[in-house]
Every structure is written in C-alpha cells, then in structure tokens.
Amino acid sequence: EKAFYRDTWAEIDLDAIFYNVQSMKQHVGSHVEVIAVVKANAYGHGDIQVAKTALEAGATRLAVAFLDEALALRKKGISLDVPILVLGATKPQYAPLAASQNIALTVFRADWFEQAIVYAPYEQPLNVHMKLDTGMGRLGAKTKEEVQQMIYAIEQHPSFILEGVYTHFATADEQNIDYFSFQYDTFLHMLEWLSIQPPLIHCANSAAGLRYPDRIFNAVRFGISMYGLAPSQEMKSLLPYPLKEAFSLHSRLTHVKKVKGGEKISYGATYEAETDEWIGTVPIGYADGWLRRMQHFSVLVDGKRAPIVGRVCMDQMMIRLPYELPVGTKVTLIGEQQGDRISVDDVAAHVNTINYEIPCTISYRVPRIFLKNKSIIEVRNAVL
Numbered sequence: 001e002k003a004f005y006r007d008t009w010a011e012i013d014l015d016a017i018f019y020n021v022q023s024m025k026q027h028v029g030s031h032v033e034v035i036a037v038v039k040a041n042a043y044g045h046g047d048i049q050v051a052k053t054a055l056e057a058g059a060t061r062l063a064v065a066f067l068d069e070a071l072a073l074r075k076k077g078i079s080l081d082v083p084i085l086v087l088g089a090t091k092p093q094y095a096p097l098a099a100s101q102n103i104a105l106t107v108f109r110a111d112w113f114e115q116a117i118v119y120a121p122y123e124q125p126l127n128v129h130m131k132l133d134t135g136m137g138r139l140g141a142k143t144k145e146e147v148q149q150m151i152y153a154i155e156q157h158p159s160f161i162l163e164g165v166y167t168h169f170a171t172a173d174e175q176n177i178d179y180f181s182f183q184y185d186t187f188l189h190m191l192e193w194l195s196i197q198p199p200l201i202h203c204a205n206s207a208a209g210l211r212y213p214d215r216i217f218n219a220v221r222f223g224i225s226m227y228g229l230a231p232s233q234e235m236k237s238l239l240p241y242p243l244k245e246a247f248s249l250h251s252r253l254t255h256v257k258k259v260k261g262g263e264k265i266s267y268g269a270t271y272e273a274e275t276d277e278w279i280g281t282v283p284i285g286y287a288d289g290w291l292r293r294m295q296h297f298s299v300l301v302d303g304k305r306a307p308i309v310g311r312v313c314m315d316q317m318m319i320r321l322p323y324e325l326p327v328g329t330k331v332t333l334i335g336e337q338q339g340d341r342i343s344v345d346d347v348a349a350h351v352n353t354i355n356y357e358i359p360c361t362i363s364y365r366v367p368r369i370f371l372k373n374k375s376i377i378e379v380r381n382a383v384l
C-alpha cells in the first residue's frame with residue numbers, strides 16, 4: 001500500500017533544518033542553549049521530525065505553544081530527558097501532569113500559583129519560566145509586586161522550581177531598533193527584581209538571535225529561521241549568514257485540455273480564455289491551505305511559470321500551461337524547477353502576509369515527505 005494516493009505533497013529537507021540549527025549554534029556560542037520552537041506542527045514542517053533533527057544538530061530544548069503540543073511530542077517519542085517549554089498559558093490544574101512529563105510551564109500571574117498549590121506537593125517538581133512583559137503586550141508580568149509575589153510562592157513550595165525567566169520582542173525583525181532597545185533595557189531593569197537567579201534567562205527569537213548575539217543571555221528561542229526563513233523582509237539584508245529554506249510544495253497534473261478563446265474556467269466562470277489555450281488541472285485547493293487568494297499567482301511546470309486561472313476550488317485549481325504537457329507532469333507551487341524558484345516569501349508577498357503563515361497553513365490534508373541526504377526517510381499522511 002502507498003503512503004498517499006493523491007499526488008500532492010510537501011517536502012521537508014531535514015538537512016536544511018540541521019544546517020540552520022548548527023549555524024545558529026555557532027553564531028550564538030557554546031554558552032547559549034538553542035531552544036527549537038516546534039509549535040504549530042513545527043510551523044507546518046512536521047513537529048517530531050523537526051524536533052529530532054534539531055536535537056541532533058545541537059538544540060537542547062523544545063518549545064511549543066500549549067500543553068497538548070508538548071504531550072504530543074512525548075507520545076511521538078521525545079524522551080523525558082529532553083526538556084520541553086510551553087510558551088503559552090496553561091491551566092494550573094494541569095501543572096502536576098506537566099511536571100510528570102518534564103514539561104516546563106510559562107507563568108506570569110501570582111493568582112496562577114494560588115490555584116496551582118492546591119495540587120501540591122507534586123510527585124515531580126514543576127519547572128516554571130516566569131514571563132515578563134517588556135512591551136509585547138501579550139503575556140507576562142509587568143510590576144515588581146507581581147514578580148515578587150510569584151517568587152514568594154515559588155520559594156514557599158518545593159513543587160515549583162524557577163528554571164527560567166524570559167521576555168518576547170515585538171520588533172526585533174525591524175530595521176529601527178528603538179522599541180527593541182526599549183524592551184531590552186526594560187528586561188534588564190526587571191531582572192533586578194529577581195531575588196533568585198534562574199539557570200535560564202532568555203529573550204531572543206530568531207531575529208534577535210541573528211542580530212544581537214551579544215544580547216541574548218543564555219538561550220535563544222529559535223523558530224522561523226530554523227526553517228530557513230528570514231523573520232521579515234527588512235531582516236534579509238541583516239542576516240549574518242545564509243539560511244536554507246526547508247519547505248517545498250508539489251503536485252501533478254490530473255487533466256490537460258485545449259480550450260478555445262471565449263471558454264470559461266472554474267466557479268463563477270470568472271476566467272475566459274483569450275485564444276486557444278492549454279489548461280491543466282492541479283489537485284490542490286483551499287482545504288489544503290492553498291487559499292482562494294492564491295488566484296492570479298503562478299506555479300512552476302516544466303520549469304516555466306504557469307498562472308493560476310479562475311477561482312481556486314476546495315480541492316483543485318486550474319493553471320494555463322505554456323504548451324501541451326502530459327497528465328502527471330509535476331507542478332511545483334513552492335520550490336525549484338530547472339533553475340527557477342518560487343519561495344515561501346514569494347507566496348506570502350502575493351497575499352500580503354508574512355512567511356510564517358504560509359507553511360503552517362498548509363493543512364493536515366497534504367502529506368509531508370521528509371528528506372535526508374536527498375533521500376526519503378519518512379512520509380507522514382494525516383489523512384489515512
């Protein structure tokens with residue numbers, strides 16, 4: 001039996017992941033831990049495969065968005081001795097479960113502890129990372145009182161260990177560094193409120209890690225650039241070394257036909273052939289995360305650019321071919337063909353969004369093929 005039956009798939013080049021992690025490790029130095037941020041199914045790249053590769057390449061921790069993602073990694077085989085940090089909020093009643101799985105939680109409210117101690121003492125102590133809001137305005141304590149109340153609760157109960165303190169930058173990927181500097185200085189000031197020094201102090205995401213290796217304390221939370229993507233357009237000219245994009249997206253023509261001028265294509269009959277044209281049908285649509293706004297963009301077929309014509313359907317879309325091509329011809333939506341390349345950034349630009357959004361929007365319906373040294377080591381098909 002085959003791993004998947006529809007000829008549409010994403011390819012994740014794990015060598016690129018490995019290279020990007022190793023490059024960051026060299027960039028930040030041996031005293032800084034690389035925390036591989038593998039939330040949202042590793043930004044759509046496959047959480048367990050990216051996690052394993054990042055750990056092989058020298059990452060020492062994993063970070064996810066919420067507890068379910070951390071428990072999923074344990075289920076998929078990430079051993080207990082690999083610490084996982086939940087970056088989002090976790091209900092206090094789940095603290096003992098997290099502790100039992102060596103999952104560290106982000107804490108930022110004193111009243112969280114009031115509820116968490118109800119379940120104390122825990123079988124295993126819970127590692128907590130205290131989050132400080134220096135200007136991201138999302139999660140985090142902002143006052144000395146809050147910080148001291150949390151420190152007091154931690155010192156009162158051996159079930160809690162302050163493993164880390166951190167903050168998150170809102171503008172580290174922008175040319176102008178005023179707000180970044182404001183947040184960094186605020187973080188320095190807030191750190192003085194700590195009566196106990198945790199082993200880990202971290203503030204950097206990819207952008208800050210790449211730009212300010214001397215201002216990231218002792219861990220970097222490495223997300224977007226582990227996947228080989230620049231944190232922003234502005235950052236591209238500031239990259240200290242080249243990144244290798246890991247994600248590509250492909251399909252194969254299911255139908256080829258010649259239409260005459262005046263014939264219509266797809267829902268709404270919005271596209272009208274100008275003259276005789278060769279039209280190909282591609283089995284990918286908005287239920288795969290290739291959204292309707294991708295209309296008017298192009299794909300690569302036989303090394304040439306082929307425009308998407310007519311509305312993108314739920315499962316299929318049509319393209320105008322440069323000339324007749326056989327059914328089964330490979331179509332590349334993101335990636336390279338014969339020297340031409342469509343990058344994640346190109347797709348993001350077409351729909352006025354950021355590159356982060358593209359791979360993690362490619363849905364569970366698209367199987368992921370994992371490559372190492374150019375050969376397939378695994379296929380993950382969430383449909384079957």
Ligand SMILES: Cc1ncc(COP(=O)(O)O)c(CNc2conc2O)c1O
Pocket residue numbers: 037087168204205206207221222223224225231356
């Ligand atoms: C707290 C935290 N740390 C680190 C990262 C990694 O950042 P990077 O991918 O730029 O390296 C993120 C990513 N968070 C998000 C990325 O996109 N939207 C977000 O909320 C984050 O939320």
